[in-house]
Amino acid sequence: MKLPSDHKILMPYLTGGAVADWTDHLRALIDAGADAIEIGLPFSDPTLDGATIQEATHAALTRGATLRGILTRVSEVAGTVPLVASTYANLVVRDRDFCGNLRDAGFDGLIVPDLPLEECAEFENQDLDLVLLASPATTDERLDEIARRSRGFVYAVTVMGTTGERETLAASAADLARRLTNRCELPVLLGFGISTPAQAAQAAQLADGVVIGAAIMRRVLDGAGPAELGAYLRSIREAMDEG
């Protein structure tokens, strides 16, 4: 996937199917300056997600969201900015056609948090960029390998914890961002816990961009429409661009 290199990258996250008009939200995020979008494919047991994304996932599954349904809707917006699917290993491992189906729907990349280096080989070099994650506890040796094998970008998890909004950017983010950007030609995006424009601006200084997830899904779950969601993302965009 091709991510911009002339400005800081902003990648909002949206749980596929969490609300009826989720593709309107998706378009609003693109219009508000998203450089790429991460779309969560709901899984019943999201073990790396905190309360907000768990709730969004539950809402999607309760509404009857299916993989096929989400892929169909995604194909309607594909071709605008890079689209990156994120889900758990179960969906990927059980279905030989999984990566191909995502590619056909218009996805450019895939994030699977519970598919570490040891387990991901069979899903690399499919015609979908497999984005690898790094955590504050990852050793330098592993970071080297992650930097070498990741495609599209490297997802730097800022905290030792689950997804969810946090008051401040974790101290561990700076150290991880430094260690990664030193050894990585791919863009490094910081994610987990980034909620406010100020945090996004601060994080963007440390790396090549940010992922915003729970802060968006809380707004969606609280009933924010596409316009309100777009306004929120625009405030993040502006803070990041002002630096």
Added chain:
Amino acid sequence: MGDLLIRPHRAPARVQLMDDPGPLGRFGEYGGRYVPESLIGACRQVEEAFRSAWADPAFRNQLAGLLATHVGRPTPLTPAVRLSAELGVTLLLKREDLTHTGSHKINNVIGQALLATRMGHKRLIAETGAGQHGVATATAAAMFGLSATVFMGERDIERQALNVFRMRMLGAEVVPVRTGARTLKDATSEAMRHWVGATEDSYYCMGSVLGPMPYPWMVREFQRVIGDEARRQCATALPTAVPDYVVACVGGGSNAAGTFAGFVDTTAKLVGVEAEGGAGASRGTLGVLHGVRSMFLQDDDGQVLEAHSIAAGLDYPGIGPEHVHLRDLGRARYVTVDDAEVVEAVVRLARTEGIVAALESAHAVAWVIRAAADGTLPAGSTVVLTLSGRGDKDISALKELL
């Protein structure tokens, strides 16, 4: 009942079954370490610590000593005299119900708590279904002066109130889990989420042969004391020294794995008994949950289904990876029994032998009763059955049912 023959063991002769699964934790195509990058370091540390401890005679001696002085090992191999006569087989019960805290879970927990201490951890985290693993964890924490936090589904908290009270009395914190069906699967997810943020000071004490490498292997090794003892006891209890059948109930599969480990290199046929509504091996399909690649109950979209069993300890939609491997090799077979058969079996065992078994363990009894009646177990067969726990925790549930 379908195909009742157990296929002969057809693993290549040189491959040792139920051995060290190697650094990747593979049991055939199952197992592995499907955890977020944040947990890789913690899993590796546990693996390294376990490898070194398990190779250290001082650790093994200390563990054996604790199992003798605090757990009550060795547990007896009790001939079920009257039930055997009724069924026309020779049934021997491996009495894990007589251990301290009342189930086999304590064997594993004492081992892991000793390991946690050796690693310098001060706190244990655990998931629990029936509460037996939680009680064992709370007990070991008290013994070793550690703190314990146990995650338990709200529904199980209602079903197993006695064990919740026991855990709290032992000084453990019990955290109710309100997501999903509020049973073991959800408790395990929540415990893993908590672990991601607590790797520095906390040790995850997994209760069955599930989870990422090294847990399925390590828990089997800590439970193999069941099978190793039973094997020695059979040498004197049976003229043939080796039974025809070895039977155990299967939730995640730890008591079965520990039992099978003692007999896997013999001619004994190995049978794991799953709950009708929680049969990962019998009805599951390939997937990944809670860090391990194995068989899980799931829908066509890959959403993991809720298990439903009268026995909270079997209410898990998957099975340990090594069991699936043993099944694929034809070395073990997995069968199911339903709730009604289980309740009947509890009563029948109580009235013939004076033993009130846990509902989980009664699954194994129920299969033996059925298999003896329909000829699956030929008359005169010798059977070792692991009675994984006692029924005290289930008395109020049984009161409702009977």
